[in-house]
Amino acid sequence: DVKVTQSSRYLVKRTGEKVFLECVQDMDHENMFWYRQDPGLGLRLIYFSYDVKMKEKGDIPEGYSVSREKKERFSLILESASTNQTSMYLCASTPGLAGIETQYFGPGTRLLVL
Amino acid sequence: AQSVTQPDIHITVSEGASLELRCNYSYGATPYLFWYVQSPGQGLQLLLKYFSGDTLVQGIKGFEAEFKRSQSSFNLRKPSVHWSDAAEYFCAVGADSWGKLQFGAGTQVVVTP
Numbered sequence: 001d002v003k004v005t006q007s008s009r010y011l012v013k014r015t016g017e018k019v020f021l022e023c024v025q026d027m028d029h030e031n032m033f034w035y036r037q038d039p040g041l042g043l044r045l046i047y048f049s050y051d052v053k054m055k056e057k058g059d060i061p062e063g064y065s066v067s068r069e070k071k072e073r074f075s076l077i078l079e080s081a082s083t084n085q086t087s088m089y090l091c092a093s094t095p096g097l098a099g100i101e102t103q104y105f106g107p108g109t110r111l112l113v114l
Numbered sequence: 115a116q117s118v119t120q121p122d123i124h125i126t127v128s129e130g131a132s133l134e135l136r137c138n139y140s141y142g143a144t145p146y147l148f149w150y151v152q153s154p155g156q157g158l159q160l161l162l163k164y165f166s167g168d169t170l171v172q173g174i175k176g177f178e179a180e181f182k183r184s185q186s187s188f189n190l191r192k193p194s195v196h197w198s199d200a201a202e203y204f205c206a207v208g209a210d211s212w213g214k215l216q217f218g219a220g221t222q223v224v225v226t227p
Contacts, residue, residue, distance in 0.1 A: 031212070031213050035217075040123065040219055040220075042118075042120075042217040042218050043158075043204065043217040044217075045214060045215075048214060050212060056212070058214070094213050099208070099212075100165070100208030100211075100213055100215075101213055102148070102160050102163060103158075103160075103213070103215060104160075105150075105157035105159070107155075107156055107157045108155075108156070108157050
């Protein structure tokens with residue numbers, strides 16, 4: 001079974017803090033994704049990565065950056081957290097073998113920025 | 115651009131009754147379609163997917179979905195719901211060759227005794 005883990009289930013940070021959200025997958029997947037989930041908006045893609053050190057912007061990259069130094073780990077960084085970044089953050093991965101594939105999700109991190 | 119519409123934000127259903135969740139998509143070519151479920155406090159779990167072939171797709175937990183190209187729909191059904199089916203359900207369409215998905219806004223399902 002594919003396992004995608006996220007470093008924290010709940011996180012409380014203050015405005016202006018630098019925040020790191022970590023995601024690790026254990027199935028040697030090539031592609032990894034970061035989404036944020038907000039009520040009534042579904043999941044929106046922030047960034048994705050198709051290889052180590054490679055990244056592409058998604059639909060809502062503003063205020064975020066990412067890092068992928070190792071294949072299994074994909075980090076989402078909020079350089080200076082703001083209250084409008086309070087949300088649920090979900091990480092996902094796919095094998096990267098054939099275009100559209102099933103995405104495997106982590107349990108999510110619920111972030112509150114005060 | 116691809117888009118997914120789930121017209122129902124919230125559905126309440128009695129335990130044992132049938133359930134149908136609607137999904138409409140906008141996509142130029144043959145779509146790759148997914149239904150995911152999110153139980154409270156959890157990540158998303160794949161229920162079923164359609165890539166090609168038989169337009170009636172069977173999934174886990176007794177769910178099925180039917181792809182109707184003429185209606186641009188991929189509706190999810192279950193004949194008899196259980197209390198454990200209370201969750202949020204997301205429809206998604208494959209957005210490009212990199213494997214990105216476009217998600218709908220979700221439908222919250224409440225199951226009453």
